[in-house]
Amino acid sequence: MADDDRAHRTSDAPADLKEEREAFVRQFLRRGFELTEDVLAENRALRDQLVRAQEDNARLRAALASSDAIRDLIRKIETLETERTELVSQTSTLAEASRRSEERTSEIEQELHDLANLYIASSHLHATLSVRGVVRHMRELLQQLLGAEQYAIFVLRDTDRAVVLTGEGVDESTVVVVGEGPIGTAIATGRSRVVEGPPQPPGSLDSPLAVIPMRVRERVLGAIVVCSVFEQKERWAAVDHELLDLMGAQAGIALVSARLFAGVSDARTLLSGLDALLAAPSAPSVVPPPMDPHAQER
Amino acid sequence: MAEGSFSCLVVEDSPMMRQLLVFALARIKRIQVTEAEDGVDALRKLATNRYDLIMSDINMPIMDGLKLVKRIRSDANHASTPIIIITTEGSTEDRQRAMALGANAYITKPIQAPQVIQKVKELLKIP
Numbered sequence: 001m002a003d004d005d006r007a008h009r010t011s012d013a014p015a016d017l018k019e020e021r022e023a024f025v026r027q028f029l030r031r032g033f034e035l036t037e038d039v040l041a042e043n044r045a046l047r048d049q050l051v052r053a054q055e056d057n058a059r060l061r062a063a064l065a066s067s068d069a070i071r072d073l074i075r076k077i078e079t080l081e082t083e084r085t086e087l088v089s090q091t092s093t094l095a096e097a098s099r100r101s102e103e104r105t106s107e108i109e110q111e112l113h114d115l116a117n118l119y120i121a122s123s124h125l126h127a128t129l130s131v132r133g134v135v136r137h138m139r140e141l142l143q144q145l146l147g148a149e150q151y152a153i154f155v156l157r158d159t160d161r162a163v164v165l166t167g168e169g170v171d172e173s174t175v176v177v178v179g180e181g182p183i184g185t186a187i188a189t190g191r192s193r194v195v196e197g198p199p200q201p202p203g204s205l206d207s208p209l210a211v212i213p214m215r216v217r218e219r220v221l222g223a224i225v226v227c228s229v230f231e232q233k234e235r236w237a238a239v240d241h242e243l244l245d246l247m248g249a250q251a252g253i254a255l256v257s258a259r260l261f262a263g264v265s266d267a268r269t270l271l272s273g274l275d276a277l278l279a280a281p282s283a284p285s286v287v288p289p290p291m292d293p294h295a296q297e298r
Numbered sequence: 299m300a301e302g303s304f305s306c307l308v309v310e311d312s313p314m315m316r317q318l319l320v321f322a323l324a325r326i327k328r329i330q331v332t333e334a335e336d337g338v339d340a341l342r343k344l345a346t347n348r349y350d351l352i353m354s355d356i357n358m359p360i361m362d363g364l365k366l367v368k369r370i371r372s373d374a375n376h377a378s379t380p381i382i383i384i385t386t387e388g389s390t391e392d393r394q395r396a397m398a399l400g401a402n403a404y405i406t407k408p409i410q411a412p413q414v415i416q417k418v419k420e421l422l423k424i425p
Contacts, residue, residue, distance in 0.1 A: 106412070109325065113411035116321045124314045140314050143386065147408040230386060232406045 114239035117145055118246055125247075125254040129261040134254045135166050138224070138247065143168070146243055147233040148226045152205065154183060155214075155222035155255075162187055162222055170227060174205055183223055186211040190220050192248060194241065202228030212244045214252035221252045303328040304422050305347070309340040309354035309366065310384070315409075319353060319384075322411035326418060337361025341369060349379060351422060353414075356385040356392070364399055371400035380421040384409065 124137045135153070142148040150169035154162040154176060162183065164172040179188040183205065186193055194210045195203070203209040203226075210226040224247055306329055310316045316333050323329050332347070334340035336358050344352075352370065356363035363383055370376045382403045383396040393404050403417045419425070 109412060112325075113322065116318065116411070120314055120317050120321070124317075137314065140312055143407070144312060144315050145318075145408055147386075230407070233408065 114237075114242065117239055118242055121145060121243060121246055122250055125250050126257070129258050131255065131258045131262055134251070134258045137254075138251055139166060139168070141243070141247060142224070142226065146226070146240055147229045149230050150202065150227035152225045152227070153214075153222065153251075154187070154225060156187070156220070165222065170205055170225075176205075181206065182208060183211050183225055186213050187220050187223050189213075190215060190218075192244065194236070194244065196236070210244060212248040214248055214255070216252045216256055221255065224248065224251065303330055304350040304424070305330050305332065306351040306353065306418070307332050307334060307340060307343060307347075307349040309334045309337065309352065309358070309363070311336050311355065311358045315355065315384075315407075318409065318411075319414065322409070322414040323418065325411065325415055326424065328424070329418070337363070337366040337369075340366060344370065344373065344376060348375060351380050351382070351418060352376070353382045353384060353418075356383055356396070364395060367396065367399045367401050382417055382421070 121141050124141070125134065128134055128137065138153060142151050148168075150167075152167035152170045152172070152174070153165045155165045156178070157163050160178045162176045162178065164170070164174055166172075176183045176187070178184050182193055190213050192210070192212045193208075194212075195208075205225065205227060208225045208227050209229065210224075212224040213220045214222045214224060224244070226244075306323060308316055308319050308323070308331055310319060310333075316335075320331050320333065323331050332343060332349070334343055337354075338360055340352075340354065341361075354363040354366055358366075361369075363385070367381055367383065370379065370381065380402045381400065382405060383401045384405045384407065385392060385396075386407045396404055402421055405413060405417060
């Protein structure tokens with residue numbers, strides 16, 4: 001009944017109300033359409049805004065990541081710089097240690113060479129029992145090892161004079177009075193005299209570069225005199241002093257031994273005599289006769 | 299001779315100097331040394347052996363070092379063997395004579411072992 005009423009009332013509505021109703025519906029629909037359009041437009045705008053926001057976000061994230069990367073790189077660079085500084089320092093320390101090691105190796109090599117020189121000098125001095133052989137070795141030592149160009153070996157004659165046993169570049173007729181001049185003083189006192197500093201310019205017998213007394217125990221038998229050295233020798237080396245001291249201590253003994261052996265007519269008698277000497281409770285001291293530069297070689 | 303080793307002939311009339319040179323050369327690893335007492339002895343050894351290096355004194359009896367160098371350079375087997383001359387003379391003239399005859403290096407007495415070692419290593423290209 002109600003529905004019929006409503007249907008009856010609608011169909012009975014005046015025409016202007018129908019138009020008004022249709023107009024209203026049209027307007028309503030239009031407004032709804034417009035509203036929908038607005039909503040859609042707003043939706044599109046919001047979507048665009050969202051896309052832009054997302055793009056900005058991505059860009060900002062990338063920028064942020066890039067900054068972080070840069071910061072990381074900077075931190076790594078700083079760490080590497082620190083390591084590099086440490087490595088340079090360690091390398092410098094190692095290089096210094098290596099340099100000291102090389103220097104020490106060179107020093108040791110030089111010491112070995114010097115010791116070899118001294119060993120060879122000593123062994124050759126005592127390698128012969130002939131006076132001529134000992135003198136030859138002494139000359140070689142002075143020339144080849146010491147670099148002496150002008151030299152003389154003096155031996156005592158008559159306790160107050162010394163004569164030349166052998167020489168090179170000097171007057172071999174020179175006679176020195178014991179106690180006079182540098183050579184005579186060295187023989188009298190038993191003390192060596194070596195001019196320090198570069199051994200140039202050349203000296204002479206009156207002003208030698210080196211005078212080394214030849215000793216057998218407390219007795220001085222003569223002197224080794226160096227007047228000049230070869231031009232390429234710029235200065236005395238430490239081993240030169242050692243060599244001169246060795247010659248002073250050993251050359252006299254070598255000469256005396258050779259002289260004694262030369263005076264023995266029968267070597268076998270000498271050797272058997274030595275056996276007896278060694279077997280005796282106390283061996284007598286042997287005073288060698290004065291050196292004679294013209295003694296015959298055995 | 300062992301692989302990678304070098305042979306050296308030392309020609310020197312003085313036993314003392316030979317001993318010094320042998321000692322100096324012994325500081326170099328892989329060096330084997332043969333000694334000759336004079337130039338004639340050296341030529342005898344060179345006739346039957348080949349050497350990587352020859353060291354010779356100049357002032358020797360019978361045949362001096364300069365004559366020996368000349369003979370060595372005329373031998374096809376040793377025409378290019380390095381030669382070191384050892385002498386007491388420090389003059390430029392003797393050095394030039396030795397080099398003109400074919401010597402490769404020059405050492406003056408009194409010899410220093412480090413100097414000998416350095417020259418030998420240079421000529422044999424030993425580090």
